[in-house]
Amino acid sequence: MRAHLLVLGGTTEARALAAALASDPAPEGPGPGLTRPGTTGPRVTSSLAGRVAAPRLPAGEVRIGGFGGPDGLAAWLRAERVDAVVDATHPFAAVMSRNAALAAAATGVPLLALRRPGWSPVDGDRWHPVESLDAAAAVLPGLGRRVFLTTGRQGIGAFAHLDGLRFLARSVDPPEPPVPAALDVLLDRGPFTLDGERALLREHRIDVVVTKDSGGAATAPKLTAARELGLPVVVVERPAPPAGVPVAASVPAALDWLAARGLAPR
Numbered sequence: 055m056r057a058h059l060l061v062l063g064g065t066t067e068a069r070a071l072a073a074a075l076a077s078d079p080a081p082e083g084p085g086p087g088l089t090r091p092g093t094t095g096p097r098v099t100s101s102l103a104g105r106v107a108a109p110r111l112p113a114g115e116v117r118i119g120g121f122g123g124p125d126g127l128a129a130w131l132r133a134e135r136v137d138a139v140v141d142a143t144h145p146f147a148a149v150m151s152r153n154a155a156l157a158a159a160a161t162g163v164p165l166l167a168l169r170r171p172g173w174s175p176v177d178g179d180r181w182h183p184v185e186s187l188d189a190a191a192a193v194l195p196g197l198g199r200r201v202f203l204t205t206g207r208q209g210i211g212a213f214a215h216l217d218g219l220r221f222l223a224r225s226v227d228p229p230e231p232p233v234p235a236a237l238d239v240l241l242d243r244g245p246f247t248l249d250g251e252r253a254l255l256r257e258h259r260i261d262v263v264v265t266k267d268s269g270g271a272a273t274a275p276k277l278t279a280a281r282e283l284g285l286p287v288v289v290v291e292r293p294a295p296p297a298g299v300p301v302a303a304s305v306p307a308a309l310d311w312l313a314a315r316g317l318a319p320r
């Protein structure tokens with residue numbers, strides 16, 4: 055039997071993991087777990103929430119939409135005979151990560167969290183760490199009037215009441231109400247370049263940037279551009295990950311974890 059892996063996705067790392075598993079043939083001959091002469095690597099199902107209208111699809115099988123909470127996920131893991139789950143959701147997808155931890159505990163299916171490291175400030179950064187989008191909204195009026203909002207369309211409502219500020223929000227799909235009264239929307243998705251981010255901040259005369267601590271290279275150039283221009287950046291800190299779930303900080307580390315369990319080729 056081929057091993058069946060569930061990758062909870064929606065991130066660059068989730069796609070990279072699915073691609074690595076799909077392209078990696080299993081070793082020939084009898085071996086730990088999935089190996090069988092002539093078979094390819096494990097069966098991989100990637101799961102997407104369905105928030106983005108035209109998502110970038112990972113390699114392998116894809117399912118789209120919620121499972122119906124932790125119980126629904128646990129039932130899916132049993133019905134699909136899943137051998138391991140990699141929670142490669144965005145660091146701010148806290149509900150899904152909690153559900154994955156509960157479902158893994160209920161079923162005994164091994165769970166790994168794949169989390170890219172967060173960003174760290176360097177010399178010249180003017181960061182204002184906050185615990186939530188609401189806290190970001192509370193500090194904004196003291197920091198600037200023209201705001202570049204990069205926290206994703208789902209969180210824009212937290213800023214809807216800030217009538218005195220002008221917002222440029224960048225998101226993959228258009229935000230839905232409630233939104234701030236003075237809002238320009240830029241539909242785009244990373245990766246972004248430093249030249250592009252510099253130009254954007256200047257063109258829109260941005261004087262404060264808001265971001266989640268998403269980590270990763272794809273959206274980091276805005277931080278460099280803000281530093282160069284001396285702009286404050288409000289950084290929403292990550293929610294705490296579920297306790298007791300092992301964490302891999304990179305795709306190779308996740309592949310090692312799977313290989314150590316005989317669930318992916320070495």
Ligand code: NAP
Nearest residue numbers: 063064101102103120121122123143144146147148149150
């Ligand atoms: P969330 O608040 O943690 O999850 C809310 C519900 O959405 C979950 O209870 C689950 O529904 C469903 N869900 C979330 N991720 C799913 C997945 N990969 N596959 C199937 N169902 C999923 O999630 P979120 O913050 O809205 O993020 C949704 C998706 O967007 C995630 O896949 C995440 O990786 C991606 N994303 C999020 C952010 C962000 O800033 N939050 C940024 C970039 C990408 P059920 O309870 O019905 O199973």
